[in-house]
Amino acid sequence: MDMEKVNSMGFGEFVDVFGNVIEKCPLVAAAVWSQRPFSGLEDLEKHFFDFIDALPRSGLEGILRCHPELAGRDLQQGTLTAESLREQSQAGLISLDADDVLRLQQLNALYRKRFGFPFVLAARLSDRAAVPRELARRLHCQPESELRTALGEVKKICHLRLEDLLGAGPASVEPRRGWGSERQQDAPQRGLGAAHLSPEVGSGLEGQSSHPHKASGDLKQSHEQ
Numbered sequence: 611m612d613m614e615k616v617n618s619m620g621f622g623e624f625v626d627v628f629g630n631v632i633e634k635c636p637l638v639a640a641a642v643w644s645q646r647p648f649s650g651l652e653d654l655e656k657h658f659f660d661f662i663d664a665l666p667r668s669g670l671e672g673i674l675r676c677h678p679e680l681a682g683r684d685l686q687q688g689t690l691t692a693e694s695l696r697e698q699s700q701a702g703l704i705s706l707d708a709d710d711v712l713r714l715q716q717l718n719a720l721y722r723k724r725f726g727f728p729f730v731l732a733a734r735l736s737d738r739a740a741v742p743r744e745l746a747r748r749l750h751c752q753p754e755s756e757l758r759t760a761l762g763e764v765k766k767i768c769h770l771r772l773e774d775l776l777g778a779g780p781a782s783v784e785p786r787r788g789w790g791s792e793r794q795q796d797a798p799q800r801g802l803g804a805a806h807l808s809p810e811v812g813s814g815l816e817g818q819s820s821h822p823h824k825a826s827g828d829l830k831q832s833h834e835q
């Protein structure tokens with residue numbers, strides 16, 4: 611999809627296509643539509659980020675609270691959005707054994723209790739070993755810096771989803787200003803999770819979106835890339 615096409619979209623189509631680049635927050639896309647035309651992906655992305663950055667703290671926390679836990683209840687119940695399912699599967703989180711799921715759920719619960727919002731991490735930039743490690747590390751961070759780190763992850767997820775939608779090729783994530791102070795070294799192996807998917811699990815996932823927005827390429831496709 612090129613920018614000409616994006617700039618020609620009516621409100622409804624734009625929100626249909628971009629409504630989930632911020633997980634379960636189509637309001638952000640609805641607001642960004644008014645800012646068109648966009649000169650390119652970076653410009654489009656900047657409008658999403660500017661909207662987020664202008665939110666009061668309650669709005670920032672609200673955005674974080676719209677995210678499903680990693681390897682959490684939505685995954686067990688099949689109620690993840692298509693995008694989130696794809697990301698969690700790429701990180702290998704859909705094929706954890708029971709002990710690993712339990713450990714992650716315990717860490718997620720501790721994190722939510724401490725900070726009041728779920729642990730958010732760009733799963734596609736991580737893997738099944740790094741996720742619990744990073745979660746355990748961030749549990750000890752100060753609330754204010756943790757809020758910033760989590761929002762930085764929301765922006766990384768947004769960036770990758772926009773790249774998927776705009777066909778910008780294999781998504782790259784260079785650290786950018788405003789993405790928070792999170793470490794990069796725990797997040798090197800994109801796509802690693804595919805290796806952990808059994809064919810049955812992988813093929814069973816494609817129709818599982820609970821979300822009306824288009825998946826950013828189906829799971830199978832992403833495994834074949």
Ligand SMILES: NC(=O)N[C@H]1NC(=O)NC1=O
Pocket residue numbers: 633677678679680693694697698728729730731732733734767
């Ligand atoms: N909790 C959390 O980080 N969820 C998000 N991360 C990601 O990559 N996709 C999500 O839904």
